Amino acid sequence: MSYKCLICGKNIEPFMSFGQMPFANGFLTPEEFKNEYFFGLEVASCSVCRMFQLIEQPAPEKMFHGDYAFFSSTSNRMAVHFKEFAENIKKNKLKNKDPFVVEIGCNDGIMLEHFAKDRIRHLGIEPSLNVAKVANEKGCRTISKFFNEELAEEIVKEHGQADAFLGANVMCHIANLNSVIAGIKKLLKPEGVVVFEEPYLLDVIEKTSYDQIYDEHVFLFSLGSIKYAFGQYDLELIDIEPQKTHGGSMRYVIAHKGSHSISDKVLRQLKKEEQSGLNKDETYLKFKKNCEISRRDLINLLQKLKKEKKRVVGYAATSKSTTILNYCRITKDLIEFISDTTPIKQGKYSPGMHIPVKPYAEFKAKYPDYAFLFAWNHAEEIMEKEKAYRDSGGQWILHVPKVQVI
Numbered sequence: 057m058s059y060k061c062l063i064c065g066k067n068i069e070p071f072m073s074f075g076q077m078p079f080a081n082g083f084l085t086p087e088e089f090k091n092e093y094f095f096g097l098e099v100a101s102c103s104v105c106r107m108f109q110l111i112e113q114p115a116p117e118k119m120f121h122g123d124y125a126f127f128s129s130t131s132n133r134m135a136v137h138f139k140e141f142a143e144n145i146k147k148n149k150l151k152n153k154d155p156f157v158v159e160i161g162c163n164d165g166i167m168l169e170h171f172a173k174d175r176i177r178h179l180g181i182e183p184s185l186n187v188a189k190v191a192n193e194k195g196c197r198t199i200s201k202f203f204n205e206e207l208a209e210e211i212v213k214e215h216g217q218a219d220a221f222l223g224a225n226v227m228c229h230i231a232n233l234n235s236v237i238a239g240i241k242k243l244l245k246p247e248g249v250v251v252f253e254e255p256y257l258l259d260v261i262e263k264t265s266y267d268q269i270y271d272e273h274v275f276l277f278s279l280g281s282i283k284y285a286f287g288q289y290d291l292e293l294i295d296i297e298p299q300k301t302h303g304g305s306m307r308y309v310i311a312h313k314g315s316h317s318i319s320d321k322v323l324r325q326l327k328k329e330e331q332s333g334l335n336k337d338e339t340y341l342k343f344k345k346n347c348e349i350s351r352r353d354l355i356n357l358l359q360k361l362k363k364e365k366k367r368v369v370g371y372a373a374t375s376k377s378t379t380i381l382n383y384c385r386i387t388k389d390l391i392e393f394i395s396d397t398t399p400i401k402q403g404k405y406s407p408g409m410h411i412p413v414k415p416y417a418e419f420k421a422k423y424p425d426y427a428f429l430f431a432w433n434h435a436e437e438i439m440e441k442e443k444a445y446r447d448s449g450g451q452w453i454l455h456v457p458k459v460q461v462i
């Protein structure tokens with residue numbers, strides 16, 4: 057069977073399969089177990105444009121809908137991060153009078169609210185109706201649609217072109233990225249900028265953070281692949297800013313070709329990607345091996361703790377945990393339950409492996425011996441608020457950058 061690259065259309069071959077996977081955010085009730093949806097999670101790196109991508113993508117409407125389980129504002133640190141992101145844009149990128157800002161995937165308004173409160177003309181595009189509702193309630197003007205070229209044309213007709221087109225952890229979610237970029241080309245003012253940040257492929261490879269790979273993450277970007285994808289539409293990568301968020305992300309700044317000067321940082325990072333082997337097939341085969349080692353070490357550790365009759369619970373029912381649990385086939389006999397602060401996930405079961413998800417109060421009520429930190433990307437924030445767990449003798453299990461107990 058041959059597959060086509062979603063960006064350049066050339067033939068691609070999967071280099072790794074994670075097996076059958078459910079939706080990462082498909083938390084479910086026992087009545088729903090028998091109809092649970094699974095798909096083959098396989099990944100490829102296109103040898104022409106080097107876009108890292110899923111071979112099979114579930115339909116967007118199946119993942120992003122009125123019961124979407126992820127609310128951005130569950131992390132205080134991320135709220136601070138997005139306030140800073142918005143302040144940076146306001147200060148440096150909105151020089152015109154009465155600027156217009158568009159954000160796609162604005163979720164519960166975690167970033168957009170900082171434009172809304174300053175009465176800056178803005179529009180949020182958020183297909184998941186429940187989270188879009190929260191954004192609207194916060195005063196963010198948000199429509200519940202999927203962004204694509206057609207919607208961009210409608211926005212231009214109704215609001216005019218945008219000074220800034222923003223996104224965070226959303227561009228990598230959209231399989232028809234070419235249509236999104238074609239839309240950006242039309243929506244962006246001649247001197248406008250596109251600023252978005254997404255998990256960075258080089259961090260995933262270097263940390264073996266394979267849990268960033270799941271249904272919603274259709275792509276993992278690098279500068280090389282972003283340059284190619286936007287270059288197809290005469291859009292140019294002009295600047296970058298590495299971010300610590302989500303275990304290592306990259307913020308990309310893009311503009312119409314020739315409209316802005318290009319920062320030296322872009323060239324330097326492109327060189328680093330080349331030196332790190334992102335353009336070589338063997339890098340991906342090595343990554344596959346590292347994932348297998350990580351899986352073996354994690355299963356061994358959990359089985360050892362089970363033999364020692366230790367209590368192990370999961371901390372945070374993240375999307376990423378769905379990949380870990382299903383790839384490593386970790387069931388309730390190894391992890392008693394997963395504690396999570398999101399009401400919509402509580403009382404349900406984890407996708408695929410059906411581990412109970414319980415309110416955070418249950419973690420506090422009786423500390424386990426070990427907590428598997430599925431939200432390792434929020435480690436600083438969580439470790440700081442869980443000092444009492446630590447003081448009681450509790451230990452953390454981390455699987456990134458390698459399986460370890462701390």
Ligand code: DWN
Nearest residue numbers: 126130131225272372373374375376396397398431434
């Ligand atoms: O790209 C995506 C990122 C931005 O967010 C989406 N596709 C989905 C989601 O990924 P995730 O679920 O892996 O995100 P987080 O932010 O790593 O995890 C959020 C989950 O962790 C929520 O269910 C809340 C929970 N949590 C918790 O229980 N206690 C989070 C924190 C900080 C806590 O202290």
Ligand code: SAH
Nearest residue numbers: 120128160161163181184202203224225226
């Ligand atoms: N920006 C937020 C949310 C990231 S989760 C943050 O960083 O925390 C990804 C979000 O993108 C979801 O809320 C999802 O509904 C939205 N999304 C998915 N496809 C989209 C599309 N085609 N257009 C706009 N938003 C989309």
